[in-house]
Amino acid sequence: MRLSIDHRTLYRFSTPQSRLVQMLRMTPSDTHDQTIAAWRIDIDCDARLKEARDGFGNKVTMLYAEGPISAIEICVTGEVLTAPNAGVIDGSTERFPPDLFLRSTPLTQADAAMADFAQAAASGGSPLERLHALNRAVFDRFTLCLRRPVQGRTAAQAFAEERAPARDLAHIFIACARAIGAPARYVSGYSLSVGGGGQQPTPHGWAEAHVPVLGWVAFDPGTGLCATQDYVRVSIGLDAAGAAPVAGSRLGEGNEELDVDISVDAIGEG
Numbered sequence: 001m002r003l004s005i006d007h008r009t010l011y012r013f014s015t016p017q018s019r020l021v022q023m024l025r026m027t028p029s030d031t032h033d034q035t036i037a038a039w040r041i042d043i044d045c046d047a048r049l050k051e052a053r054d055g056f057g058n059k060v061t062m063l064y065a066e067g068p069i070s071a072i073e074i075c076v077t078g079e080v081l082t083a084p085n086a087g088v089i090d091g092s093t094e095r096f097p098p099d100l101f102l103r104s105t106p107l108t109q110a111d112a113a114m115a116d117f118a119q120a121a122a123s124g125g126s127p128l129e130r131l132h133a134l135n136r137a138v139f140d141r142f143t144l145c146l147r148r149p150v151q152g153r154t155a156a157q158a159f160a161e162e163r164a165p166a167r168d169l170a171h172i173f174i175a176c177a178r179a180i181g182a183p184a185r186y187v188s189g190y191s192l193s194v195g196g197g198g199q200q201p202t203p204h205g206w207a208e209a210h211v212p213v214l215g216w217v218a219f220d221p222g223t224g225l226c227a228t229q230d231y232v233r234v235s236i237g238l239d240a241a242g243a244a245p246v247a248g249s250r251l252g253e254g255n256e257e258l259d260v261d262i263s264v265d266a267i268g269e270g
Contacts, residue, residue: 001083001229002037005190006263007076007203009246015254016068020047022248025188025235026076027051027059032091034233039078045069057093058235058243067252074246079267080232087226089208089216089233098210101183107239108186110175111156117141118176128211131182131219138173139224144194148202148260149240166194167205167240169221174207174239183210187218187227188243189234192264194222202260203245208236232264 007026030036041049047065054060065072104110110118121137122130142164149167155175158168170186177184184207191204206220206227218227227233237243250256 001081002267003080003082003190003192003230003232004263004265004267005076005078005080005232006261007190007245008261009074010071010259011073012071012257012259013069013250013252013254014256015252016070017250017252018067019251020063020065020067020069020072020248021250022063022246023054024061024063024074024246025054025058025243026074026245027061028078028080028189028232028234029057029059029093030091031089031233033083033085033229035081037079037081040076042075042077044073044075047072053093055095056236056242057095058237063248082229082232084229087218087228088214089218092216092233098183098216101185101210101238102178102181103238104175104178105239105241106154107241108155108171108175108178110179111159114156114159114172114176115179117159118179121176122180127182128214128217130180131177131209131211131217134176134180135173135219135221136224138169138176138221142169142172142221144169144222146194165202166220166222167202170205170207171239173219173221177207177209184208185236186239186243187233187236188240188245190232190262190264191220191227192230192266194220203234203262204231205240206231
């Protein structure tokens, strides 16, 4: 499948900023089942861009801009060829052993209720079958909403709600998977399936869990299914903060407003 991505991020500042330094995790990498046909990042002001990789092997673009800056728009456009893979990730950059992803973070700490839920949902069967059962259980328990996630909301806080955005569902799955001994991590990217394409308020988030012998497998608790050729995988982290599309700092006072528009379209089978 050939997917077209248009991702626009606009920051407005109440007071002009003297300097911006941003890390952009907005460029996907090639894997055996994902090929980047075209990709570019455009900035609407004078800025210096430097490409690198972060500690997890994600492609990053460092953005440096000198002020005064009242607003800045980051435009990402590209096309990606994807192939069916049953959710199995092959050919990705792996800098750490899977057991690193058993590590909890403040956003993905499982409380007692989540641990009990995970044990009940994923009882019996092979490791892969247990993870599939957990993914379906999270999907069945919550209603996916396509609103912007609440900043700083933890998996345990989201678990107490009935509705949750994709980021929170991924955090819940990750926390529960780790609670049953499966390494799991957050994935940031784009999805044609979730939201039916068209405009989306944020990049999509899902999870990957490690299965012995098989390797990393992508699970989307927002659909209850594996993430396959409808998805573009961009970055990974222990949680959403570690895979955030934009992170950095600004030198200047005042507040900022953020607008994000994302369009994902299928433009062919290859």
